[in-house]
Amino acid sequence: MTPEVPKNHPRYESLVTREKIIEGMHQKIVAEAGLIAHGRGEAFDYILGENTPDFALKQEKLAVITLLKAEEPVISINGNVAVLCPNEIVELSRILEAPLEINLFYRRLEREEAIKNLLEKAGAQNIYGVDQSKQETIPEISHQRRIVDSRGIARSDCVFVPLEDGDRTMALRKLGKDVVTVDLNPLSRTSLTATVSITNNVSRAVKEMVSFAKDYKNMNSLALEDEKKRFDNKALLQEALKFMSSRLEELASDRKLFEV
Numbered sequence: 001m002t003p004e005v006p007k008n009h010p011r012y013e014s015l016v017t018r019e020k021i022i023e024g025m026h027q028k029i030v031a032e033a034g035l036i037a038h039g040r041g042e043a044f045d046y047i048l049g050e051n052t053p054d055f056a057l058k059q060e061k062l063a064v065i066t067l068l069k070a071e072e073p074v075i076s077i078n079g080n081v082a083v084l085c086p087n088e089i090v091e092l093s094r095i096l097e098a099p100l101e102i103n104l105f106y107r108r109l110e111r112e113e114a115i116k117n118l119l120e121k122a123g124a125q126n127i128y129g130v131d132q133s134k135q136e137t138i139p140e141i142s143h144q145r146r147i148v149d150s151r152g153i154a155r156s157d158c159v160f161v162p163l164e165d166g167d168r169t170m171a172l173r174k175l176g177k178d179v180v181t182v183d184l185n186p187l188s189r190t191s192l193t194a195t196v197s198i199t200n201n202v203s204r205a206v207k208e209m210v211s212f213a214k215d216y217k218n219m220n221s222l223a224l225e226d227e228k229k230r231f232d233n234k235a236l237l238q239e240a241l242k243f244m245s246s247r248l249e250e251l252a253s254d255r256k257l258f259e260v
């Protein structure tokens with residue numbers, strides 16, 4: 001049973017999100033390690049100011065363009081993402097025409113079922129990753145995530161993998177696939193090796209990507225290519241780290257902060 005979070009609590013949003021993750025774990029949607037992952041994310045989000053900075057909006061635009069230009073984009077879903085932004089990820093999948101595939105690090109049938117139900121409630125129709133007759137193995141990946149859907153990740157040229165572990169990102173890149181990710185830690189192996197890294201909270205990032213996807217969807221291919229040239233993934237990732245470090249410096253020099 002989760003406690004009521006008082007609306008006037010100064011950290012209301014953060015506490016409500018934390019409760020969603022805990023409740024998700026009780027419902028077998030989120031892995032136990034998902035709680036630890038969430039805590040790590042929260043710490044980085046605190047440094048970010050719990051808002052989307054300009055560089056992240058640019059990363060999100062580059063991510064959406066990359067997914068729109070892909071031949072067979074796929075969105076990989078894990079427990080944390082399913083709980084944090086089910087409606088938004090289903091909408092993004094619809095706009096980008098990128099199927100959703102459940103692909104878990106801590107793979108268990110009951111979790112796959114629970115995530116499938118949650119996504120269906122949010123409006124998803126054809127969810128990959130749960131039909132055993134369509135399973136294929138990617139030998140380059142060393143853990144449970146090697147089992148993928150033959151209609152989805154197996155043949156996709158561009159996989160969106162929010163909140164990912166580094167091994168799979170590297171394996172998918174080695175297989176020649178583009179990888180788009182969201183990870184609040186700009187120094188994680190995932191962030192460093194993805195084709196496009198978004199340094200933002202997945203709850204904000206996916207919502208903003210939906211809005212960019214609506215804008216870009218009707219752009220012709222040449223205009224989209226020109227727009228893409230405005231953004232450089234590595235430079236934006238460097239900007240993310242510089243942003244975090246200068247924010248820490250600013251906070252450290254803010255005397256008022258220490259007068260509480």
Ligand code: PTJ
Binds near residue numbers: 031034039044188
């Ligand atoms: O549901 P499963 O079984 O597939 O497991 C999912 C987790 C997330 C538990 C699994 O993939 C895992 O262990 O991931 P890691 O290696 O802990 O990496 C998660 C990354 O996501 C870390 O770098 C966190 O900083 C980051 N992160 C956590 N919460 C958020 C986040 N990034 C963006 N938004 C968040 N809300």
